[in-house]
Amino acid sequence: MGLVSSTGSNYYTNETLGSYQFTSLQNVIDQFMIAYVGEDKIISKIKRLDVVFHAKRALQEFSFDTFKCTKAYELVIPPTLAIPIPQDYVNYTKLCWTDASGIEHVLYPAKDTSNPSNIAQANTTGAAPYYTFNSSGDLDLNTESDTAAAYLGSTPSENNNSDDFDYDDELFNPNVGQRYGLNPAHANVNGSFYIDEIRGFIRFSSNISGKTVILKYISDSLGTDAEMQVHKFAEEAMYKYIAHAILSTRANTPAGLVARFKKEAFAAKRTAKLRLSNIKLQEITQTLRGKSKQIKH
């Protein structure tokens, strides 16, 4: 009856360590077919491929907002200040560079720049012909936009520190009223980045060049068979999600049944999130021990 089938020596030498906390999507599908589909069950009959569809959709949805983010790349930013977006990238959760102590410094997105397509203009007078075309009849595009080149070439304002200290006193000039009205979103010296969605690159500000950057991102967990797995904390939520998805897309299903499973799916997902948020009493206690400390400015 026990689920651990291999010996200790086999686990520590041949198996993926820590794999017991997960159950494969295939198992979820098989077990759903056993427990939910059949005579006298909630779903009397359904094609397995339909269940596979809903199970994969469930895995996608759970990957976006319930499962822990486990995918991370570490790389050194090249002189081009751009790295390609990973193959299975859906969105990033954190971008940071690490210092010599291994401490992460968060990079924030530069929302006020981009890398638009740079159309080769035939002349600057504004008269026809406006643009040049290639042999296929499509618009000629320059390799990089002027905007992107300017962003990459400029020294970020936070690194322009030459006037910060005037030797008149011990204070940095920006600290004497010059930061009034500063937008906190831009108030850091860590650097910035923006995502060039069209070309599939993440571009960084020039002060990140040569630094080690960590990209933490989420996928939809459907990239490979090996990553199609569900944490056991979220297994029940998967069943409920699939059941609700099937019932709600079928004709002639009693509305009460659909509503019941909608509630159950919601509750199960919330339980899964709570479990996966990994809250430990001792850790909360430790955090709250600092509650009476004076907030430093």
Place this chain on the structure above:
Amino acid sequence: MAVDINKVYQRVLTIANKEQRGYITPQQFNILANQAQMDLFEQYFYDINQANRVTGNSTEFSDPLHILEEKISSFRINETLLLASTGKFEDTFDLDITGWTAVSGANGAVTHVVPAIGNNFDGGIKILQSANGAGISAESATFVLVAGDKYVVKYNLIDMSEPASYSILVEDASSSSHQFVVDEPAVGSFEFTFIADTSGVHNIEIKNLDTTNGSKYITIGDLSVTQVDNTTLPANLYRLGEIFYKSPGAAYPATVVEVNSNEMTTYNLSPLTRPTTSNPAYVRSGASSIKIHPTTLETGSAVTCNYMKTPATASWGYNVVLGDALYNSNTTTNFDLHESEEVNLVNTILKLVGIMIEDQSVYQAAANEEVKDIQQEKQ
């Protein structure tokens, strides 16, 4: 477990009152017998459906569903490989052993065993080891295999004086072989599968590996090499059950789901629903064939099926002696149905006999019996 066809025939003749109403010839009986057998057999599936919808009971022998399941259990064939309809090589050894040559013939003899009552009219090839303390083998004529394709070798060991061991090899032109060694020989039917490494001519070698000079032998009744094409359904299939796909190294097979061909087109369009080796699907591409998706399966995987076989054609065998049909058990094929169907078979055949001889009373009596049985069984 089968129903003795001779008993049924005698009862039908007796009830039909052969002396007065008319004699039912064996040919007529055989036709009616199979009509009755198929009628009862087909009805099982609808009865199971009906029994599923009513509350059963938990008694050991009287639950209707359990009774029906037991009746059809002898027709169930499980986990059968899907083999091509024509074999790459086949020999029943009934007529002779032409095409077979003895290897190391000085160590014994390779001879033909003629079909006879003693071997149930199943001829064979006998490989006897009796000299020089070394094995002897028989090598077949050649046949062509294709590299990467999977094949199954099936054979019947019908007789032996137990040798220490024997082996069956499938060899290519360079003598590279797939070998099936049996260290504890026993009489019976056996099979093994292999994937051909090379394309081209191959042959089979049956080796008696005994070295005692003790006149140990094996007799193979028939032997065949057939491609596992994962497409062709068994020839005796009546109803197809589940198809299974077992990945190499997997502990358990996955069920291959059946979809219509138009559904398959739709499923293939979506990356989320497209069949994979983890969740394969199949379409029926003909009465005796299927097509599994994905179309490229893993090397070393196995596709098997469960199915309900067609009942064997019942036949009351006879020889004509002095103008009379005399029962011959050797050429008889009994009914495949469960023993409990004996009375039902008699009644059903009698109904047909009543129609045939235009005797309303025979038909009516048999029909009444049938109605009474149905009422008892399905109340």
